[in-house]
Amino acid sequence: HPLTTTVESDASTQAMTANRFSADVYVGIEDADAASCTIYFYEVPTFTSVGGRNLAHHIASALRVRVPELSVHVQGVRHPVLRETRMHAVLCSMGPSDVVALKTNALSTAIDQALATWLADPTTEA
Numbered sequence: 001h002p003l004t005t006t007v008e009s010d011a012s013t014q015a016m017t018a019n020r021f022s023a024d025v026y027v028g029i030e031d032a033d034a035a036s037c038t039i040y041f042y043e044v045p046t047f048t049s050v051g052g053r054n055l056a057h058h059i060a061s062a063l064r065v066r067v068p069e070l071s072v073h074v075q076g077v078r079h080p081v082l083r084e085t086r087m088h089a090v091l092c093s094m095g096p097s098d099v100v101a102l103k104t105n106a107l108s109t110a111i112d113q114a115l116a117t118w119l120a121d122p123t124t125e126a
Contacts, residue, residue, distance in 0.1 A: 015084035043076025
């Protein structure tokens with residue numbers, strides 16, 4: 001699968017780039033000054049992105065296995081990049097920074113494996 005990367009752009013620009021690229025999925029990763037990781041998917045009172053929610057749960061499960069010292073949560077939110085993308089999308093807010101910095105290889109492997117598992121069956125929640 002082709003992969004494209006954007007760095008240091010605002011949420012709307014990232015969403016526009018993903019839409020223009022006709023991406024199948026959007027996985028955003030940001031550093032967070034927080035005590036835990038939160039994997040966000042798009043949800044409002046009247047709508048839930050089921051594919052996004054399932055992907056978020058796959059990523060959270062994979063992170064818990066590969067980096068058990070991290071506390072990982074999944075949360076539905078109305079975030080610009082999740083709202084403006086036309087494909088299934090998640091935003092991984094990764095913290096605490098000191099643990100994340102030491103575990104980047106394990107984190108990227110976990111996200112890659114979760115994405116592959118989700119792509120095989122986006123309708124199943126982990």
